[in-house]
Amino acid sequence: MSRAFPRITEVRLTPILIADPPLLNRSGVHQPYTPRLIVEVETDGGVTGLGETYGDTVYLDRARELSRDLIGRSIGAVNAIASIGRSASTLLDAEPAASGLRGALTTDKVRLSVLSAFEVAVFDALGRHLGVPVHTLLGGKVRDAVDYSGYLFYKWAEHPVAVAEPDDWGPALDPDGVVRQARKFLAHGGFGSLKLKGGVMPPEEEIAAVRALAAEFPGLPLRLDPNGAWSLETSLHVAEQVGGVLEYLEDPTTALDDLAELHRRTGIPLATNMVVTAMDEVRPAFDRDAVQIVLSDHHFWGGLLATRDLAAVCRAYGRSLSMHSNTHLGISLAAMTQVAATVEGLDYACDTHYPWQAEDVLTERLVFRAGAIAVPETPGLGVGLDRDALARLHERWKAMPHYRVRDDVAALRRAGIRSSAR
Ligand code: GKR
Numbered sequence: 001m002s003r004a005f006p007r008i009t010e011v012r013l014t015p016i017l018i019a020d021p022p023l024l025n026r027s028g029v030h031q032p033y034t035p036r037l038i039v040e041v042e043t044d045g046g047v048t049g050l051g052e053t054y055g056d057t058v059y060l061d062r063a064r065e066l067s068r069d070l071i072g073r074s075i076g077a078v079n080a081i082a083s084i085g086r087s088a089s090t091l092l093d094a095e096p097a098a099s100g101l102r103g104a105l106t107t108d109k110v111r112l113s114v115l116s117a118f119e120v121a122v123f124d125a126l127g128r129h130l131g132v133p134v135h136t137l138l139g140g141k142v143r144d145a146v147d148y149s150g151y152l153f154y155k156w157a158e159h160p161v162a163v164a165e166p167d168d169w170g171p172a173l174d175p176d177g178v179v180r181q182a183r184k185f186l187a188h189g190g191f192g193s194l195k196l197k198g199g200v201m202p203p204e205e206e207i208a209a210v211r212a213l214a215a216e217f218p219g220l221p222l223r224l225d226p227n228g229a230w231s232l233e234t235s236l237h238v239a240e241q242v243g244g245v246l247e248y249l250e251d252p253t254t255a256l257d258d259l260a261e262l263h264r265r266t267g268i269p270l271a272t273n274m275v276v277t278a279m280d281e282v283r284p285a286f287d288r289d290a291v292q293i294v295l296s297d298h299h300f301w302g303g304l305l306a307t308r309d310l311a312a313v314c315r316a317y318g319r320s321l322s323m324h325s326n327t328h329l330g331i332s333l334a335a336m337t338q339v340a341a342t343v344e345g346l347d348y349a350c351d352t353h354y355p356w357q358a359e360d361v362l363t364e365r366l367v368f369r370a371g372a373i374a375v376p377e378t379p380g381l382g383v384g385l386d387r388d389a390l391a392r393l394h395e396r397w398k399a400m401p402h403y404r405v406r407d408d409v410a411a412l413r414r415a416g417i418r419s420s421a422r
């Protein structure tokens with residue numbers, strides 16, 4: 001007789017606003033607050049599971065709609081979640097700036113990003129019910145700790161609009177500032193590799209920053225990610241100048257044929273979270289050898305099982321898998337760590353924005369040691385929810401309706417700054 005698992009009785013969706021420093025990227029600058037969505041799945045077995053995803057209005061609306069379909073489902077039927085709300089995908093916005101620089105935004109990416117939080121919450125509940133960590137439910141861990149990369153950003157000292165929580169990172173607008181920030185990062189978490197978000201300054205300045213990092217931290221693997229801001233010519237030039245100290249170049253440009261040519265002519269490995277962001281984008285990129293490392297993201301790929309599927313596809317093609325990140329809190333980091341713990345051949349440290357987030361909804365903040373997060377052995381995701389923190393951040397969301405959508409261009413627009421002048 002098959003075992004009966006608890007059934008879902010309630011899905012609680014709590015949109016929150018989290019403080020974010022003025023980090024610069026190709027589109028502009030992070031706003032003082034970023035929306036996230038916290039999902040709690042309650043069951044009739046007494047266990048509750050946690051999930052986290054993007055909180056912009058389009059995700060929240062879809063989550064409200066799709067969450068109804070979870071009620072009454074068994075938490076033992078995780079695979080079935082993937083088909084909730086499935087229909088033909090349509091383009092919502094071709095401009096990557098609108099979706100946090102992770103490729104075009106489609107209805108299916110929104111759906112998958114919502115379902116990923118549901119799936120993670122169901123895995124968390126199932127793990128708690130069975131008394132095992134999520135990685136056990138995914139087949140078991142193949143490592144005891146997951147390496148993350150220190151994620152450096154060009155950065156203003158403060159937001160152009162007053163915020164309650166100024167950060168203590170200081171500005172980073174030239175090579176010295178970037179190196180100063182890197183030192184802080186290494187002191188914070190002892191990271192074993194560093195990534196610089198590029199596409200902000202003229203390429204020569206970003207080349208100088210990478211050289212400064214290489215000189216300050218000899219032998220430390222470095223990455224540069226301009227989010228597709230460059231032409232093929234610029235990408236070739238950057239690869240020529242600093243290719244020797246980069247473990248990979250990330251999304252230098254976006255046309256597949258240009259990426260293929262760049263790789264063919266320079267040999268530099270190319271990583272992406274912009275041109276391979278959904279299954280139908282895999283083949284064209286791999287067939288051309290335009291991408292060597294896919295930066296998966298369990299949010300927009302549809303969850304932890306989907307991430308493992310992607311890992312298998314990459315293995316079949318002889319490509320590497322690592323992880324992309326966007327502004328997120330500890331529930332997402334815990335989920336990333338659980339799935340990354342189970343993926344063989346994770347050759348590169350994963351990305352995370354977590355060190356940039358001073359606040360969290362966890363009872364205990366996750367801590368980087370030697371650049372890694374230890375894989376927990378406690379049931380589920382291994383994290384607890386701080387209800388007071390959740391309520392506080394939800395109150396902020398209610399009080400600030402003008403931050404309901406991530407918009408990196410807003411501050412520049414308000415200040416009358418053209419992106420080339422920043
Ligand atoms: O947070 O500014 C940012 C990043 O640029 C983010 O939007 C990207 O999606 O981190 C991401 C990346 O690796 O491209």
Ligand code: MG
Nearest residue numbers: 225250251273
């Ligand atoms: Mg990237």
